[in-house]
Amino acid sequence: MASKLKVNYICQNCGYVSPRWIGKCPSCEQWNTMIETITESKKTKSGKETSARSVQASIKPLHHIKHEYDGNRTASGIGELDRVLGGGIVQGAVMLIGGDPGIGKSTLMLQISGNLKDKKLLYVSGEESPAQIKMRADRLGLTLENFLVLPETNLDTVIAAIEAESPDFVVIDSIQTVFIPELDSSPGTITQLRESASLLIRTAKSTNIPIFLVGHITKDGSIAGPKTIEHMVDVVLQFEGERTHFYRVLRGIKNRFGSTNEIGIFEMTEKGLKEVPNPSEVFLSQRNYGASGCVISSAIEGTRPILIEVQALVCTSSYGVPQRTAMGFDYKRLSILIAVIEKKLGVYLNKHDIFLNIAGGVRIDETSVDLAASMSIYSSYRDIPADSETVVIGEVGLAGEIRTIGNIEKRINEAEKLGFKRIILPKNNIKNLNTKKYKIQIVGVDRIKEAAEAIIS
Secondary structure: OEEEEEEEEEEOOOOOEEOOOOOEOOOOOOEOOEEEEEEEEEEOOOOOOOOHHHHHHHOOOHHHOOOOOHHHEEOOOOHHHHHHHOOOEEOOOEEEEEOOOOOOHHHHHHHHHHHOOOOOEEEEEOOOOHHHHHHHHHHHOOOOOOEEEEOOOEHHHHHHHHHHHOOOEEEEEOOOOOEOOOOOOOOOOHHHHHHHHHHHHHHHHHHOOOEEEEEOEOOOOOEOOHHHHOOOOOEEEEEEOOOOOOEEEEEEEEEOOOOOOOEEEEEEEOOEEEEOOOHHHHHOOOOOOOOOOEEEEEEEEOOEEEEEEEEEEEEEOOOOOOOEEEEOOOHHHHHHHHHHHHHHHOOOOOOEEEEEEEOOOOOOOOHHHHHHHHHHHHHHHHOOOEOOOEEEOOEEOOOOEEEOOOOHHHHHHHHHHOOOOEEEEEHHHHOOOOHHHOOOEEEEEOEHHHHHHHHEO
16 A cells, blocks of 8 residues: 655635645635645555445345434433424434534533433533533533543544443534644644544444534634535534624524424523523514514524514615615515515615614524515605504515415414414415414505505504
8 A cells, every 4th residue: 555645725714625825715715715734645456355245235225224313312401402403312413513602502512411410421622621611510500420521632532532431422622623643734624624523423323422513613604614524414503693692593504314494592691591482572572662664574493483573774875875784684685675665665765775684683584574674674764663563474576576475374373472463464375374263463465565555554
């Protein structure tokens, strides 16, 4: 077997490989991210080293393979986390969790161990000392009897500890700090991340032990080394929210064992992360009554309806080019809605700054909030308050039509449960709906102009 050293330049943001140094990565278009990396290419003798008998033994018909994941889950004791994971922690799964520094990743890992007192957890810390972890556990009021702490970054030592202790769960905090000594590259580089994650995945699958990987994020909010880690692990979770705010959103980006549409809502308290079972009450707790530019809408996150407040501010622009700013809402979608409003409602916004915000720090991507966003802009432009007791849902088409949306009964039940008097929705959704069983008034609209007359008095 012969080996040959080869020098490549690898982007530390996306993993793009180049034979020479370049200032700007062609893949992710980031500057100064190409780092010199020495790789070892091995040449093996050609030949039929694998017998046909061993290959045939590995092949199995699909109908002979047992479906074992749903019955092999462990509840974490945190309902919001189990919801995002698809029902619990799958044995042998590798889960990557990322987020801003101080947002609560390590706190969540400690709370899982506090709930699973009969399980043994191995916590591999590459950043904090055992004394710091102990201080956090005392602050959270956790009694951790089967909690093992290993302050180590050498991955060979970590794998040996996993095999020796045989824990029920393993936490690597963080994946950017561990390294394989045989590799010449530094910890945190693309090569170390890829090989370290691959070794941990093989360990998890062979021992059937679930492993949590805590990951740093880049300046644009994505997990560092995303293309080399995210496609390898089974589950990718991301904490969203500002450190100065109380509420955190745990979102599933990838899940091989469940849906990626679910979110978990947490509140950061002195005793750690507290579950928020009813997010609608949280997002509407400080809503404005009788203020122009504020409209209540309903969005579906996974299987759960959430009522949100859509806020808009329209004011005369002081510059030559008006500003268009969206927070928690798709910017391109906002531009389309502004064009529809100008065309179908007869208002001209080309000399006005428009700011749109989804209150509470949550991000909504589905189109059912289109009508509420349009009405909040129209309400702020005319400076006329929208009805505070009305929920507005519907997708807005380019011709100004209000298009049908899904999960309509869940949205109506959520609005009725929180005491709203009226809900405005697409008229086509009423055709197959039994309106008599609801106490809330249901109003169907076909066009955006019809909705404006019903909402903006």
